[in-house]
Amino acid sequence: DVKVTQSSRYLVKRTGEKVFLECVQDMDHENMFWYRQDPGLGLRLIYFSYDVKMKEKGDIPEGYSVSREKKERFSLILESASTNQTSMYLCASSLTPHGRYTFGSGTRLTVV
Amino acid sequence: KNEVEQSPQNLTAQEGEFITINCSYSVGISALHWLQQHPGGGIVSLFMLSSGKKKHGRLIATINIQEKHSSLHITASHPRDSAVYICAAQSGGGADGLTFGKGTHLIIQP
Numbered sequence: 001d002v003k004v005t006q007s008s009r010y011l012v013k014r015t016g017e018k019v020f021l022e023c024v025q026d027m028d029h030e031n032m033f034w035y036r037q038d039p040g041l042g043l044r045l046i047y048f049s050y051d052v053k054m055k056e057k058g059d060i061p062e063g064y065s066v067s068r069e070k071k072e073r074f075s076l077i078l079e080s081a082s083t084n085q086t087s088m089y090l091c092a093s094s095l096t097p098h099g100r101y102t103f104g105s106g107t108r109l110t111v112v
Numbered sequence: 113k114n115e116v117e118q119s120p121q122n123l124t125a126q127e128g129e130f131i132t133i134n135c136s137y138s139v140g141i142s143a144l145h146w147l148q149q150h151p152g153g154g155i156v157s158l159f160m161l162s163s164g165k166k167k168h169g170r171l172i173a174t175i176n177i178q179e180k181h182s183s184l185h186i187t188a189s190h191p192r193d194s195a196v197y198i199c200a201a202q203s204g205g206g207a208d209g210l211t212f213g214k215g216t217h218l219i220i221q222p
Contacts, residue, residue, distance in 0.1 A: 009153075042198070042214040085172075098142050098202055101210070102145045106153030109130055 003027070006091050006104035012112050019078040021107050023091030031097060032074035034058075034066065037088040037106075049074055050097065081111045114139045114201045118213035126221055131186040133216045136179075144182045145201040145210060146173050150195045158184070161200075163164035189220045 007022035025032065033048040035058075045058030047066040055066050063085060067075045078085055091104040099108075115138040125131055135144070146159040158174040159166050161182070166173050170189075175182040186193055196217050200210035 016194065040214065043200075043210075045214040079155075090153070090155065092155075101145065101147075102155050102157065103147075103155035106155075 004091055004093050004102050004104040009105065011107055011109045013078075013081050013109065015082060015111055016081050017078075017081045017111075018110070019081045019111075021045075021078075021089055021091075021109070022078040023074045023104055024072055025071065025074075025093040025102070027093075027095070027102075028071065028094035029095050029102075030071075031094045031099075032068065032075065033092045033094075033101075034064075034076045034093065035090045036060070037090060043090065046076065061074050063066070078109075083111050085109065086111045114141065114203060114211040116199060116201050116211050116213040117197055118122055118216050120216060121214070123215045123220075124219045124221065125189055126206075127190060129189050129220075131189050131193070131218065131220075133184045133197050133199075133218070134160045135182045135184070135213055137182075138180065139201075139203065140177075141201045142179070143171075144175050145200040145202065146182075146184050147198040147200060149193045149198060149215070155198070158197075186218075191220045191222050194219050 004025045013019050031050050032047045033041040037043045048069045049055045065077045081104045087108045094101045117136050119134045141164045147157045171173040172185040172186045198215045200212045
């Protein structure tokens with residue numbers, strides 16, 4: 001089975017800190033995605049990548065950036081964390097643009 | 113942009129009951145995904161379908177492309193089915209991810 005691993009389950013950071021969320025998949029998937037999930041809003045797409053060094057903005061990219069230097073790793077960066085970025089962050093990958101998704105177990109980030 | 117609506121938002125049922133969760137979307141799609149999220153956050157893909165019906169164990173997913181509607185059914189429900197069920201629409205364009213419904217919080221009581 002494809003595995004998508006997110007480096008932390010829980011994270012507490014201070015306002016203004018630079019935060020890195022790491023995601024690694026082990027099955028050579030081309031496409032990787034970062035979502036955030038908030039109560040009442042569902043999952044919203046932050047950024048996605050369909051190839052190494054390629055990145056595309058999703059619906060809510062403001063305050064975030066991403067890095068994909070290797071195919072298996074897709075990092076989400078909060079340049080200067082703010083309290084409104086407190087959320088559950090989910091990484092996902094898929095082999096093809098229209099294929100089945102595999103999700104990581106999520107990182108619950110709290111910014112204080 | 114696709115609008116994805118799920119109903120009901122919350123559902124509590126007794127063990128053994130037949131469960132139906134509905135999903136409608138506004139724009140034509142290439143596929144519809146059903147996902148399950150247990151407390152703690154991890155999401156599991158249950159089904160991906162573009163037409164007809166799929167079955168896996170006690171779970172059945174159907175889709176009506178003309179009516180832009182999909183349903184997830186659970187037969188002989190069990191407390192371990194308690195979770196949030198999310199439908200998500202995949203548009204026909206590029207690799208720009210899914211549009212998600214807000215989820216249905218299902219509780220099955222013993």
